[in-house]
Amino acid sequence: MIRILAALLVSLAAHPQQLETFDAVWKTVADKHWNPKHLESLPGGGSWESLREPYRQRVQAAANQSEVRTILREMISKIGKSHYAIAGLEMKGNSAMRQGGGTSPGFRVGLVEGRVVVTGLNPKFTQVALGWELKAVDGTPILTKIEVAETLQTGLRLHQMLQNQISGFAGESLSYDFVLPGGLKKKVTLKMPERDGSSGFGFVQGVNVQREFALLGKNKDVGYFRLDMFLDVVRVLPQFEQAIQTCAKCKGFIIDLRGNPGGVAVMANAMAGWFVKDAGVKLGTMYQRGVDLDFAVIPRLNGFGGPLAVLVDSASASTSEILAGGLQDLKRACIFGARTAGAALPSVIETLPNGDLFQFAVANYVSESGRELEGVGVKPDLEVAHTRAALRAQRDLPIEAAINWVYANPSVALRR
Amino acid sequence: MRTLLWLCAVSVSFAQNPADKILERYLEVTGGKAAYDKVKSVSMLGTMEIKGQGVKGEMRMYRKDGGKYYTVVDLPGIGKQEDGSDGLTVWDKTVLGPRLKTGVEKFLATCAAGALSEYGRGPLEKDNCYSKAELVGEETFEGRTVYKLRMTPKEGKPEEQYYDKETGLLVKTRMIMPSPMGEVPIVAVVNEYRVIEGIKTPVKLTNEMGAVSMVMNFTSVKFNDSVPETMFALPPEIQALVKAGKK
Numbered sequence: 276m277i278r279i280l281a282a283l284l285v286s287l288a289a290h291p292q293q294l295e296t297f298d299a300v301w302k303t304v305a306d307k308h309w310n311p312k313h314l315e316s317l318p319g320g321g322s323w324e325s326l327r328e329p330y331r332q333r334v335q336a337a338a339n340q341s342e343v344r345t346i347l348r349e350m351i352s353k354i355g356k357s358h359y360a361i362a363g364l365e366m367k368g369n370s371a372m373r374q375g376g377g378t379s380p381g382f383r384v385g386l387v388e389g390r391v392v393v394t395g396l397n398p399k400f401t402q403v404a405l406g407w408e409l410k411a412v413d414g415t416p417i418l419t420k421i422e423v424a425e426t427l428q429t430g431l432r433l434h435q436m437l438q439n440q441i442s443g444f445a446g447e448s449l450s451y452d453f454v455l456p457g458g459l460k461k462k463v464t465l466k467m468p469e470r471d472g473s474s475g476f477g478f479v480q481g482v483n484v485q486r487e488f489a490l491l492g493k494n495k496d497v498g499y500f501r502l503d504m505f506l507d508v509v510r511v512l513p514q515f516e517q518a519i520q521t522c523a524k525c526k527g528f529i530i531d532l533r534g535n536p537g538g539v540a541v542m543a544n545a546m547a548g549w550f551v552k553d554a555g556v557k558l559g560t561m562y563q564r565g566v567d568l569d570f571a572v573i574p575r576l577n578g579f580g581g582p583l584a585v586l587v588d589s590a591s592a593s594t595s596e597i598l599a600g601g602l603q604d605l606k607r608a609c610i611f612g613a614r615t616a617g618a619a620l621p622s623v624i625e626t627l628p629n630g631d632l633f634q635f636a637v638a639n640y641v642s643e644s645g646r647e648l649e650g651v652g653v654k655p656d657l658e659v660a661h662t663r664a665a666l667r668a669q670r671d672l673p674i675e676a677a678i679n680w681v682y683a684n685p686s687v688a689l690r691r
Numbered sequence: 692m693r694t695l696l697w698l699c700a701v702s703v704s705f706a707q708n709p710a711d712k713i714l715e716r717y718l719e720v721t722g723g724k725a726a727y728d729k730v731k732s733v734s735m736l737g738t739m740e741i742k743g744q745g746v747k748g749e750m751r752m753y754r755k756d757g758g759k760y761y762t763v764v765d766l767p768g769i770g771k772q773e774d775g776s777d778g779l780t781v782w783d784k785t786v787l788g789p790r791l792k793t794g795v796e797k798f799l800a801t802c803a804a805g806a807l808s809e810y811g812r813g814p815l816e817k818d819n820c821y822s823k824a825e826l827v828g829e830e831t832f833e834g835r836t837v838y839k840l841r842m843t844p845k846e847g848k849p850e851e852q853y854y855d856k857e858t859g860l861l862v863k864t865r866m867i868m869p870s871p872m873g874e875v876p877i878v879a880v881v882n883e884y885r886v887i888e889g890i891k892t893p894v895k896l897t898n899e900m901g902a903v904s905m906v907m908n909f910t911s912v913k914f915n916d917s918v919p920e921t922m923f924a925l926p927p928e929i930q931a932l933v934k935a936g937k938k
Contacts, residue, residue, distance in 0.1 A: 476768035509770040566901035625743040637902035
């Protein structure tokens, strides 16, 4: 779910509070991981119990809070699952990578054919065009190497790393060095948008939630709704409803979840409700310790019955995967793009005794057909990726594929 | 004649279910049946907090004779989650969308509304809601001895209620709540009672559902306050569902 505002912390010496923090993390996992058997035999060997004393001793000997954080991160990484994280404010002075402020400049970038290029633009954003290659932000070269093993979640991490490098603080001006098609170099100075009033949830605050509705296709008869995070529930869901109502006579509808890392999980159910007609439908099941919850979908009156396409990529995670995978299982949507991140565990975030934030998974998610998406992701029905040539021609191939599919499937889609 | 009366009394005493005695004692220690009989409506204002997650919002509950109720929780970042009944139609309107409650869910929601609180059906609607009450035994809860009762609703799954042996107060309920997301096990703990207009009323409660713990804290509770009928009117989305005959 997550972009996190960290608590106020700087290099405090390790003291009993840190041990209390260690105990809180260790016990939370022991008590709340949905599958105790997983903790008895961790992927890298050993059990969660066996980690307790060695890591507790390391925390006791830690010089400062930053070191404690590093030790705890190492410990929770042994669980081998997504949605375990410790967050706090840290200085990364020795890193060559630019650390942005989290506010998007109005465009998105991706790694296409080995180059960092503009892959998406916010509506009415005209200072930059698709396909431009980005070389540096405020004089700092864009980095694309990530120090993680090659996993499905590499795409998610790379996406987040790239968007972070191009982001700034609200109101801040940044310069961007581009190479245009044909080799022309261009420097563009952009002022970061102010906060747009998007509401977060719990400790996830301070983000602008990008959402966009448009009518696409040759006759402007295909609805398109893009959401870059499942937050700002109070405004996004009514906007989505409005999009559905506007699109009552559309030939089809596209939900674009590319780069969407998730958020408030029940938004997936709420959005799916506009595309099903029968009661008793669900997107899957969330298995917690002692509690199994269905991702139930409540059919809405005056929903949309036409063809539905969902766009995903390797940075579509969590709630995005629940929505895409669930609709795919229900045979209600055709999925386009690239395999998703495989980071699909429902999680919560709590404050630790030392003020850091601890995100931990509380459940396993299994889709309606019995698929565990964690570590696997959602495989698109049609794999389609950006190409530099297409982007330079201002074409978004996954969107085009979805539109073409809609036009080729004019009949009313299967609805359950 | 006196002997016959005495025998009858003994007979009744022996025949009385020990669980019933515990439930009757709850009524007594919290104010007595007469005090409850005077209550025709309830307004409860306070907060709901998702413990440890930085989420806290306003909560309001209204109850009125005739099975009418309306509850709204306004959580920052999520918005209003509403739940209500006009005495006939039982509904909710959450992030998932508007919905009519039917079957067991409708029955239990109506029972809870009659019990004046959100911690479960409690003993107040015993005859209307439950077909059986049994004393299972004694346990220790938070260092105190409690009676454990198994209460079987006329519809739905049995629940366990725990009454403090010394004070007679309900301290915990374990129940299975039907919902669109399936059957949800809930442990509801009463953290605090306060005497309001002669009735010892639960004003702070913690509901645990799996990994999530929610704390409800009512700072204002009023009995027989003027609650307008419009409070229980069906929202337009619910009216549309009723009209469409949709569940």
